[in-house]
Amino acid sequence: MSERDEILSKALQLVIRYLEENSAPDTLVVNYQNPEFLKAKLDLSIPETGVSVDKFLALLETYLSYSVRTGHKQFFNQLFSGFSLPGFLGEIFTSLTNTSMATYELAPLATLMEQELVQKLNSLVGFNQGEGIFVTGGSNANLNAMLCARNRTLPEAKKQGIQSSHLALFVSDQAHYSFLKAANLLGIGVDSAIKVKSDQYGRMIPQQLETAIQESLAWGKKPFFVGATAGTTVLGAFDPLVEISEIAEKYDLWFHVDGAWGGAVLLSQKYQHLLAGSERADSFAWDSHKLMGLPLTCSAFLVKRKGTLYHACSCGDTNYLFHDCEDSAYDLGLMSLQCGRKVDSLKLWLSWQYYGQRGYEEKINWLFEIANYTTQKVKHCPELELMAPTQFLNICFRYVPHDQFDINRFNLELRERLVKSGKSLVNYSTLNGQAIVRLVVANPEINQADIDQFFENFLELGRELLSQ
Numbered sequence: 352m353s354e355r356d357e358i359l360s361k362a363l364q365l366v367i368r369y370l371e372e373n374s375a376p377d378t379l380v381v382n383y384q385n386p387e388f389l390k391a392k393l394d395l396s397i398p399e400t401g402v403s404v405d406k407f408l409a410l411l412e413t414y415l416s417y418s419v420r421t422g423h424k425q426f427f428n429q430l431f432s433g434f435s436l437p438g439f440l441g442e443i444f445t446s447l448t449n450t451s452m453a454t455y456e457l458a459p460l461a462t463l464m465e466q467e468l469v470q471k472l473n474s475l476v477g478f479n480q481g482e483g484i485f486v487t488g489g490s491n492a493n494l495n496a497m498l499c500a501r502n503r504t505l506p507e508a509k510k511q512g513i514q515s516s517h518l519a520l521f522v523s524d525q526a527h528y529s530f531l532k533a534a535n536l537l538g539i540g541v542d543s544a545i546k547v548k549s550d551q552y553g554r555m556i557p558q559q560l561e562t563a564i565q566e567s568l569a570w571g572k573k574p575f576f577v578g579a580t581a582g583t584t585v586l587g588a589f590d591p592l593v594e595i596s597e598i599a600e601k602y603d604l605w606f607h608v609d610g611a612w613g614g615a616v617l618l619s620q621k622y623q624h625l626l627a628g629s630e631r632a633d634s635f636a637w638d639s640h641k642l643m644g645l646p647l648t649c650s651a652f653l654v655k656r657k658g659t660l661y662h663a664c665s666c667g668d669t670n671y672l673f674h675d676c677e678d679s680a681y682d683l684g685l686m687s688l689q690c691g692r693k694v695d696s697l698k699l700w701l702s703w704q705y706y707g708q709r710g711y712e713e714k715i716n717w718l719f720e721i722a723n724y725t726t727q728k729v730k731h732c733p734e735l736e737l738m739a740p741t742q743f744l745n746i747c748f749r750y751v752p753h754d755q756f757d758i759n760r761f762n763l764e765l766r767e768r769l770v771k772s773g774k775s776l777v778n779y780s781t782l783n784g785q786a787i788v789r790l791v792v793a794n795p796e797i798n799q800a801d802i803d804q805f806f807e808n809f810l811e812l813g814r815e816l817l818s819q
């Protein structure tokens with residue numbers, strides 16, 4: 352056997368063993384160690400000469416043993432989790448055939464797959480004549496949206512910069528921080544982002560949006576963009592898209608929907624009403640590496656009107672890459688901010704083939720059921736308090752200790768102990784100055800018993816902390 356084949360077949364055995372361990376009862380989500388320990392454990396320095404085959408395989412094993420098992424059923428920390436078999440294979444075949452999405456010539460089938468997927472996603476959103484491009488994440492999709500909006504309001508800015516145009520943009524106070532990054536990057540300025548107040552569910556209040564727009568006009572600003580969120584990062588709130596679209600229209604703003612977390616709810620007939628009005632948007636961010644379970648990253652930026660992306664993204668000087676030839680209409684690179692761009696379409700296309708539309712719908716409906724089960728569990732446990740009504744797959748709660756404890760410090764300490772125990776992983780945030788534990792159900796393989804197990808781990812540590 353050649354060295355290559357030996358390494359490949361042994362690495363595949365490691366993969367299979369790792370996946371078996373993920374579901375074994377005594378496997379921890381993470382073997383948490385501090386940086387000093389890990390640096391002592393693994394010599395990270397770059398060697399003068401290459402290592403032996405055995406050493407190389409041992410390195411792979413070490414990597415697996417100290418990585419967070421996001422496919423473990425006690426991983427509730429992020430908006431992504433689980434293991435996707437078609438997604439994993441898509442990723443391997445993408446690397447195997449390593450290419451760039453710049454031109455049809457370089458990536459013929461992947462280009463057609465990406466176009467098919469963009470069309471499919473657009474039809475779910477309600478963009479009948481739309482276009483789109485795969486991007487490096489939801490943050491990048493939001494950046495593209497703001498760029499398209501800037502290009503619409505200030506067409507001269509592409510060449511001349513924005514000078515002092517006093518643009519103003521609007522998102523809710525629960526929106527993702529990527530909007531601020533985009534405002535920074537596009538020269539619009541972080542202070543030009545106005546955070547509109549949300550209600551107790553975390554949904555943007557349309558009346559507050561209109562007030563904020565009028566105020567900024569009175570200040571001599573130029574409102575140009577409103578970003579609504581479908582599924583906020585902390586509370587899982589869905590902004591009222593129809594009402595926001597009416598205000599956007601009235602004031603001639605670009606209307607973007609950040610569906611990075613909740614966009615895929617459109618796959619469920621039962622719950623797609625949460626995104627009612629998505630077809631009124633000008634653009635939409637969709638992360639398939641969250642609710643659709645694909646390996647990171649797999650995101651699309653969708654736009655209602657054809658030609659928008661080329662207009663916003665192309666800046667000339669590309670003769671060495673893009674040639675006028677028979678199939679150049681298929682060169683997606685002309686619509687992208689990237690030059691070299693990874694093939695992210697294959698894994699999503701394969702995954703949709705594998706599960707079908709129906710399979711995805713069932714997964715999403717199941718996750719809503721599990722979220723409801725988790726919410727009931729919190730409500731019925733006297734030691735816990737639900738911190739916001741559950742609207743989606745984010746369940747926000749906290750442990751309520753006796754009065755002599757500082758409740759915020761107690762919850763942060765409890766969560767940290769849970770992470771270090773490696774038994775369950777969950778994240779936290781703050782809401783109106785209160786620390787909240789945010790449990791996210793994004794892995795459709797989990798069931799009620801996994802949720803029971805989580806609370807067993809959480810409550811046990813809580814009681815332990817109480818008695819100290």
Ligand SMILES: *Cc1c(COP(=O)(O)O)cnc(C)c1O
Pocket residue numbers: 430487488489490491527529580582583584609610611612638648650
């Ligand atoms: C995760 C998330 C983003 C950022 O997406 P990335 O793919 O992580 O860049 C943006 N908006 C919302 C609402 C999100 O939940």
